[in-house]
Amino acid sequence: MIKSTYILAFGLLFNPFIKPEAALARTTFTGGKTTPADTLAKAPANWFNLDPQENQVMGVSTEKAYEYLKNRPSKTVVVAVIDSGIDIAHEDLKDKIWRNEKEIPGNGQDDDKNGYVDDIHGWNFIGGKDGRNVEHDTQELTRLYVQLRDKFEGPGGAKLQKKRKEKENFALYQKIKADYEKELKETQDQYSQFQQLQGAYENATAILKNQLNKEDFTLEDLQQLKSTNQQVNQAKAIMLFMAENNFTKETFTEGEDYFMNKLKYNLNLNYNPRDIVGDDYSNVKEKHYGNNDVTGAFAEHGTHVAGIIGANRTNNLGIKGIADNVRIMVVRAVPNGDERDKDVANAIYYAVDNGAQVINMSFGKEYSPQKEAVDAAVKYAADKGVVLVHAAGNDGKNIDQEKNYPSKVLANGKAVNNWIEVGASSFSGSGKLVGNFSNYGKKSVDVFAPGVDINSTIPKQGYKENSGTSMAAPVTSGVSALLLSYFPNLKAEQVHDIILQSAYKVQDLKVNKPGAEGGKAEQVTLGELSVTGGVVNAYEAVKLAESLSNK
Structure with a gap:
């Protein structure tokens, strides 16, 4: 389920035992570019691309990475965004959307014989053959x-x-x-x-x-x-x-x-929109259903995610995404409600089979009744060498102890090595480095990435700041795509290892443990909240990738 952080804020605010000032982490006045991050109350523009040392904010050093890579050749990388849909006509995205060159637009035929008719920019697994689309669904x-x-x-x-x-x-x-x-x-x-x-x-x-x-x-x-x-x-x-x-x-x-x-x-026990899709819902092996409307009726979340990954860096409009040589494949599978396992599995298969090298998954839920079907798709992606990036969730909970799906740990207890689980960090270099809403886990969350006050694209040529691990995942997907673009021989597990090993460590810094409900938050190290104890860093990742490529 796509869960916005203001939802968590409402939950905290309306708890009678919570002090109002603890309800939301952010305030609204502006800090300058070189102001120390621990004194900023408002994120600088484009902060997620900035450098912790040069700019004094906890970004991922994107601009520094590109300066290091200057004049080097790059290869186009396809990133699939499994989400609510994307406004493919957005001014900052339209030149970055994947196109299926084997398909002839609008002829009503499956030209490339992949089972999906007129899938020019991707596929919609929550739509019907009659053109209708699922907007809402149950949990x-x-x-x-x-x-x-x-x-x-x-x-x-x-x-x-x-x-x-x-x-x-x-x-x-x-x-x-x-x-x-x-x-x-x-x-x-x-x-x-x-x-x-x-x-x-x-x-x-x-x-x-x-x-x-x-x-x-x-x-x-x-x-x-x-x-x-x-x-x-x-x-x-x-x-x-x-x-x-x-x-x-x-x-x-x-x-x-x-x-x-x-x-x-x-939460409506009598609501079921699945007749719109018209599939045999009980058959998890069924793949060829849906339609080619990749925008749908609920595209803000997916459009925001796509902009973080690959918004045009050279058009002097809006924002700069992380990856410069990228194409976004749109796979619609997430409604306003909980995504269904069958659709998630098929979305992964579709992305892998149609050339995606990275798959971004900014969604999650507490139950997964067809986990075996999703696990099979995840294993398929691992076998095909595709990087999977997943948002850890916005419940402020420890997912080492509480279930959160989909997961890198399969039903057999083994974890795949192509999966990166991402928590959300802020621009602050202080105890507020970790978003109060972010899920965490010393074993389950691999790394943190910028996910607080992230400005990105929204439908109808708009831009907006959103917060959530849904924003942190595409930052990491963008860095993954950057690595594969400039070091195309890297394997999925190498990208995983490079991102984890190159994470920017904040030595000895005590941060607020997420999910505090009033009073003073417990102080812990970042290493107690994640595998790496660090924040994704593109510059360090590029240097490490280069050293491995030279061996």
Whole structure:
């Protein structure tokens, strides 16, 4: 599931035991380019490409890497983005989108005989042959609850509950039911609190507009406002709190959408959009379904991810992606809800079979009922020498202890060596280096990469700052593509090893352990949160790749 960090922030903010100032990690004033990173409250522009030493922000040294590689030849690398869809007409992406040269556009035929008709820029596994597309879907928790409820509470269910061979499945059902009911209640409670907060915001706004005699007022106006009226002062305090935590009118619009989508679709026991796709959902071996609409109806997330990887570095527009000689293959498989294992597996097969060398996967969930199908696809990618990069997730939890899928560890207990699991870091060189929302794990998370306040492309020629491990993964995919572009003989496992071994280590720095719910966060080293104890660094990775190539 694509989980935005403001969702976690809402969860923290509405917890009655949490101090409001702990709800969000970021504030809004601007720091200069050479200001020490531990004093910055706002990320400098393009910060994820900058250098920790030269620019004093914890970027991945992209520009420094290209200066080192100047005048060297490069090879085009194909990166598949399995996501919600991509706006392939975006000004900063249109020249970087993969094109299937073996397919003739619009003729309604499968020219290259790969099983997918008119797959010019990729494929959409959550669309139907009639052109319709899945935008929303349920969570896997919801789907499992419905499946097991019908089994154990339907006709004959009472007898099944008592059967010894069903003991394990019934125990799973009881856990799933408890988890579902807990999440539903938490969501309903949070929505109620959200509505109260929204009401307070709207009421305070009206009071202050009247007091200041202004339709639009600034933070400076609030700070200068002096009044003996208790109602006005209370409204001022509310608005200052909102400003401190980046809550705006747009934030409340997003929040309303989030809660309504979660209640109307994600946790709705009666919602099932799979008839749009029209496949035999029970057949995980079925591959040839969907359509060629790679943008779909929910493309902001995928477009943002694509820009980080490969936004045009030479057109003087918008942003600069990490990889300069790259083509983005679009594979749509992630709805607003939990992705389905069958679609994830087929998306990986499609990407590998059509020439992707790197696959970015900025999604995840807590349950994987068809894990064997996904594992087979992951193993297939490993055997074909494709680098897989996966976002660790935005729940602020230890995924050494709590499950998060898909995973580099297969059902047989063995881990593939082409998989890089990525947590999110910030621009700060202080204790706030790790995003408070980021999942972590000394065994499960390989490395951290920039994932806080990342400016990138969004649909309709837009740009926006987003935060999440969903942003950290494409930074790492971009560095992987950069390595393969300039050192094309590298194997997938070598790219994996180079990125981990060259990670920028922050010696002896204590960072806030993610997920702190109020009070002072526990201080730990980065080595306690990941395999490497470091942040991805393109410059160091390039130097290490060069040394290996010269041997």
